[in-house]
Amino acid sequence: MDTLSAPLTIAFDYTRSLGPVLGRFMAGLRDRRVLGGRTADGRVHVPPLEYDPGTHEPVTELVEVSPAGTVISWTWIDRPLEGQPLDRPFGWALIRLDGADTPLLHAVDAGAAGAMSTGMRVRIRWAPTPSGHIRDIECFEPGTGEPAGATTEPEPVTIMTTPIRLHYRHSTSVEESGYLRGLAEGRIVGRRCPDCRKVYVPPRVCPACGVATDEAVEVADRGTVTTFCVVNVPFAGQRLTPPYVVAQVLLDGADIPIPHLILGVPAADVRMGLRVAAVWRDRADWSTTPENIDHFEPAGEPDAPYETFAEHL
Amino acid sequence: MNGTAESRVAVIGFAAADVSVTTSGVETLAPVFEAALGQAGLERREIDFWCSGSSDYLAGRAFSFVNAVDAIGAVPPIAESHVEMDAAWALYEAYIKILAGEASTALVYGFGKGTAGDPARVLALQLDPYTVAPLWPDSISVAALQARLGIDAGLFSERDLAAVAAGREEASCVETLLDRPYLRMPLREHDVARVADGASAVVLAAADRVGGRRAAWISGIGHRVDPQGFGERDLTAVPSASAAAVDAGGLDGVQVAALHAPFTHQELLLRRALGLPDAVRTVAFGADAMFSAGLSRIGAAAGEVMAGRASVAAAHATAGPLLQQNLVCVLTAEVAA
Numbered sequence: 171m172d173t174l175s176a177p178l179t180i181a182f183d184y185t186r187s188l189g190p191v192l193g194r195f196m197a198g199l200r201d202r203r204v205l206g207g208r209t210a211d212g213r214v215h216v217p218p219l220e221y222d223p224g225t226h227e228p229v230t231e232l233v234e235v236s237p238a239g240t241v242i243s244w245t246w247i248d249r250p251l252e253g254q255p256l257d258r259p260f261g262w263a264l265i266r267l268d269g270a271d272t273p274l275l276h277a278v279d280a281g282a283a284g285a286m287s288t289g290m291r292v293r294i295r296w297a298p299t300p301s302g303h304i305r306d307i308e309c310f311e312p313g314t315g316e317p318a319g320a321t322t323e324p325e326p327v328t329i330m331t332t333p334i335r336l337h338y339r340h341s342t343s344v345e346e347s348g349y350l351r352g353l354a355e356g357r358i359v360g361r362r363c364p365d366c367r368k369v370y371v372p373p374r375v376c377p378a379c380g381v382a383t384d385e386a387v388e389v390a391d392r393g394t395v396t397t398f399c400v401v402n403v404p405f406a407g408q409r410l411t412p413p414y415v416v417a418q419v420l421l422d423g424a425d426i427p428i429p430h431l432i433l434g435v436p437a438a439d440v441r442m443g444l445r446v447a448a449v450w451r452d453r454a455d456w457s458t459t460p461e462n463i464d465h466f467e468p469a470g471e472p473d474a475p476y477e478t479f480a481e482h483l
Numbered sequence: 484m485n486g487t488a489e490s491r492v493a494v495i496g497f498a499a500a501d502v503s504v505t506t507s508g509v510e511t512l513a514p515v516f517e518a519a520l521g522q523a524g525l526e527r528r529e530i531d532f533w534c535s536g537s538s539d540y541l542a543g544r545a546f547s548f549v550n551a552v553d554a555i556g557a558v559p560p561i562a563e564s565h566v567e568m569d570a571a572w573a574l575y576e577a578y579i580k581i582l583a584g585e586a587s588t589a590l591v592y593g594f595g596k597g598t599a600g601d602p603a604r605v606l607a608l609q610l611d612p613y614t615v616a617p618l619w620p621d622s623i624s625v626a627a628l629q630a631r632l633g634i635d636a637g638l639f640s641e642r643d644l645a646a647v648a649a650g651r652e653e654a655s656c657v658e659t660l661l662d663r664p665y666l667r668m669p670l671r672e673h674d675v676a677r678v679a680d681g682a683s684a685v686v687l688a689a690a691d692r693v694g695g696r697r698a699a700w701i702s703g704i705g706h707r708v709d710p711q712g713f714g715e716r717d718l719t720a721v722p723s724a725s726a727a728a729v730d731a732g733g734l735d736g737v738q739v740a741a742l743h744a745p746f747t748h749q750e751l752l753l754r755r756a757l758g759l760p761d762a763v764r765t766v767a768f769g770a771d772a773m774f775s776a777g778l779s780r781i782g783a784a785a786g787e788v789m790a791g792r793a794s795v796a797a798a799h800a801t802a803g804p805l806l807q808q809n810l811v812c813v814l815t816a817e818v819a820a
Contacts, residue, residue: 173504180543184612192613215714217614223710243635243718245627245667251604253619262624262667264632264713272714275615275625283668288635304614332617334608338543338600343505375509380527380556382513 174350174458175341184332191220193326194232199306200327202296203318205232206270216270217304235269238293238315242266242273246283252335255309261286265310269317277309285312302327345373348386350458356450360387360424368425372460389423391448391463394474396420396427396482400437415440419466420482427482428460434467443479445471491818492581493698494789496523496686497782501772503680506542508594511682512554519590523686524696527556530686531586533563534577535593536570537774540608542599551594562586569593570683571743571777571800571810575706577687587689593775594682602678602773610804611711622804623675627667629718629805630748634669636719639751641669647747648673651767674747681772683779690818699785699796699814705730706810713805721756724799724809728757731797731811738793741766741780743800752806753799764793777801781812788814 188196191207195218198205207218207229219229244263250256255277263286264273279295280286293315300306342350345361349372352359361373361383368376369387376383398417401410415437418427432440434449446466456462498518503511520527533555537548544550548565555561566572570593577589603621610616610625633639645660652673663671688698707723707730709716716722728734740763744750750768753759766783768776777800784798794816802808 178543186612188613195614215712217611217712217714219712219715223715243628243631245624245631245670246665247621247624247667251601251619251621253604253607254621255618262620262628264628266714272712275620275628275713276618288631304617330613332612336540336543336600336605336608338506340506340543341504341596341599343507343510346505375513375553376556377553378556378558380513380516380554382510 173342173344173347175339178338178340179335180338181333181335184334186330186332188327188330189220190326191218191229191232193328194323196302196304196327196330197324198232198234199304200300200302201318201324202237202300202306204235204237204267204294206235206267207231208233213271214269215272216267216274233269234317235267236315236317237267238291238313239265239267239270241278241286241288241290241292243288244278244286246286255305260309263292263310265292276307279309279311303330345383349373352388353460353462354456354458356453356456356462358389358391358421360389361385362387369423370426371421371424371428387423389421391421391450392469393419393421393424393427393446394479395432395440395442395444395446396479397442398432398440413437417446417466419446420479425482430463431465432467433465441473443473443476445469445474491690491700492578492687493690493693493700494685494781494785494814495688495693495696495698496520496525497684497785498522499681499683499775499779499782501679501681501770503594503596503682506544506596506599507547507550508537508596508682509551509554512551512592512594512684515592515682515684516554516590519684519686523688525588525686530588530590531562532577532580532589533561534573534580534589534591535565536568536573536778537565537594538567540605541602541773542596568808569743569774569777569800569802571781571812572706572802574685574687574778574781574812575704575810578701578704581687581689587692589687590684591687591778592682592684593778595772595774596680597678597771597773598680606804615713623670624667625713625804626675626746626749627670628713630669630674630746633719633748633752638719638755639748643751644670644674644747647750651747651769670746670748676745676768676771679770679772681770681775683772683775683782685778685782685785697789699788699816700818702813702815703730703732704810704812706808708803708808711803711807718805719752721752721806721809724753724756724806724811725758727809727811731813734759734797734811734813736795737763737797737813738795739764739766739784739787740797740799741783741787742768743777743780744768745771745801749801749806757797757799757811777810781814784812785814788816791816
C-alpha cells in the first residue's frame with residue numbers, strides 16, 4: 171500500500187544574545203567596519219573568538235582590519251539555495267582579510283566560475299541598510315579596498331535575529347496511512363498488538379512490547395474523558411478563546427486515549443469519566459486528517475465508572 | 484581509552500537497514516533490533532542499557548528519539564540515553580557505562596531519514612550560529628572548499644578523488660568519472676556520498692556476558708574534537724582524528740579499516756591523519772545514512788573480525804562539519820592482554 175506523505179515546513183526566528191565580543195563585531199559591521207579579535211599570541215581572528223584558545227582568557231582587544239582580502243579557497247554554486255547571500259550563481263570562498271590571520275567564509279559575486287581563483291583579491295560589498303548582523307556583508311566582489319578608519323566605538327549590538335526555514339516531506343507508516351484513510355471515510359481505525367492485545371489509536375509500534383501492531387480494529391467515535399485540562403492561557407496561533415478544555419478521550423474499543431477538544435459544555439462541568447461523542451465536520455470537507463473531527467461534546471450518557479478507565483490514565 | 488583484561492567489552496551483534504519509510508524511524512528500528520539481538524543471541528529484556536544517536540533537524544520532528552523508544556518496548560521501564568550525534572558516540576557512552584559496571588549488556592542504535600529534507604541546507608545549521616549559519620552555506624560547498632585546500636597543498640588530485648570514488652562505485656573507472664561535470668568545483672557528484680535513510684544497531688556485552696558467542700573485542704576507543712571555526716584550524720589536517728587514534732591505543736597492526744568519509748577527499752585526509760599504510764584494506768563507504776553511518780562503520784569493522792577476515796580492525800566515525808569531530812575504535816579477535 172502506498173503510504174501517505176505531506177510537505178512540512180518548520181520556521182523560527184532565532185534571536186540570539188551577543189556577548190561583549192560578537193556584540194562589538196556586529197556593531198562594527200553596522201558601521202561598515204570589520205573588527206578582528208587579537209589573541210595573546212598576537213594573531214588577529216576574523217570573526218573574533220570570544221575566548222583565547224591558548225590562554226583561555228576572554229578576548230578583549232578588537233582591531234579593525236581591511237574590508238579587502240585574499241581568497242584562500244573557493245568553490246562555485248550554479249543553483250543557489252534558499253537563504254544564501256545571492257540568488258544567482260556565485261562563489262563560496264574562504265577569505266583572509268588584510269590584517270587578519272584567519273579566513274572567514276562568505277559569498278563572492280564574481281559572475282562566472284572562470285573569474286574565481288585562489289589568491290584573487292576581493293572586497294566587501296556592504297548591504298544597503300546595515301543592522302548589526304553578519305548579513306550586513308552582502309557579499310564580496312573582485313576588487314580592493316581600505317579600512318574606513320577609526321571612529322568612535324559604537325554601542326555593541328545586543329541581539330541578532332536569524333530566520334530559519336526548513337522544508338521536509340513527512341512520511342507516515344503503513345499503519346498511520348490506514349488510520350488517515352479511514353478518517354477520510356469517517357471511520358477511526360486502530361491496530362491491535364499481537365503480543366499484549368492492546369488496541370492503539372492512532373496505530374503505532376506497540377510501545378510496551380516493541381512489535382508492530384498488525385490487526386486493524388475499527389473503534390467507536392465516542393468514548394470517555396480520562397483526564398483533561400482547562401486552557402486559560404492565550405498563545406500565538408490559538409484558534410479558540412480561553413477558557414476551553416483539552417481532554418484525553420478513550421474511544422470505546424481503544425486502549426490508549428487521544429487528545430481532543432471538549433466543547434458544548436462549560437469548562438467547569440467537564441470531569442473524569444464524562445462520556446463524549448465526536449462532532450464531525452461537514453462530510454464534504456473530510457480528507458485524510460484527524461481534523462475531520464471538529465471536537466467532542468457530551469454524549470448525554472451516565473458517567474463511566476472510574477474502574478473502567480483507571481488502567482488508561 | 485584502552486580495554487584491559489579486567490575491563491573488556493565486545494561487539495556481539497550488528498544489523499542495519501538502508502531504508503527508513505517513516506520520518507519517525509520506529510518502524511525501521513523494530514526489525515533492526517530483532518536482527519541485531521538475534522545475532523547476539525540475546526532477548527530484548529536481557530539488554531541493560533539502550534543508547535541512541537539521532538537528530539531532530541534531519542527529518543524535522545521534535546523529540547524523535549523519544550518516539551523511537553517505542554521500538555524498544557519500554558514496559559517495564561528501561562535504562563536509556565541519547566546523543567544528538569552519530570550513534571558511534573552513543574556506543575562510546577554505552578562502552579563507558581559497561582566499563583563503569585552499571586550495565587553488562589547494551590544495545591546502541593542510530594537512525595535517520597536524511598532524505599526527508601534537504602540535508603545540504605539542514606547541515607548549514609550546525610555551523611556557527613552568529614557568523615556562518617545565517618549565510619546558509621550548504622554542506623557540499625563547504626566540503627569543496629576543504630577539497631580545494633587539499634589539492635592546492637598538493638596532498639591529492641581530482642584524479643585521486645575519482646580513484647576513491649571508483650573504489651566505492653563498482654563498474655566505474657577513473658577516466659569516466661573525471662569526464663563528469665562538477666557539482667561544486669573541484670567536487671563531482673561521485674565525490675559526495677549520497678545521503679540516505681537508514682538505521683543500525685550494535686549489541687555490546689561485558690566479558691562475563693559474551694560466553695561462547697562470536698565477538699569483536701574493543702581494544703581501544705577514543706574521540707576528539709577540533710575547533711568549529713573554519714578559519715581556526717588547518718582544514719587539510721585532521722588533528723582530532725590523529726588524537727583519537729592515539730587514544731584508542733594506536734592503529735599498529737590494523738589490517739582493515741572502515742572509515743566514515745562523506746566526501747572522497749575526506750577519505751584521503753583521514754588515511755593521512757590516521758597514518759594508515761596503503762596495505763591496510765578499507766571497507767568501502769557507501770551511502771551516508773546520517774546518524775547511523777558512523778555506528779555502522781563500527782559494525783562493519785566488527786563484522787570483519789567476527790568473520791575471521793581480520794584479527795585487528797579499525798572503525799572511524801565523524802560528526803560536525805569538515806571532519807571536526809572524530810571517533811576511532813579498534814576491534815580485535817582476541818581479548819586484549
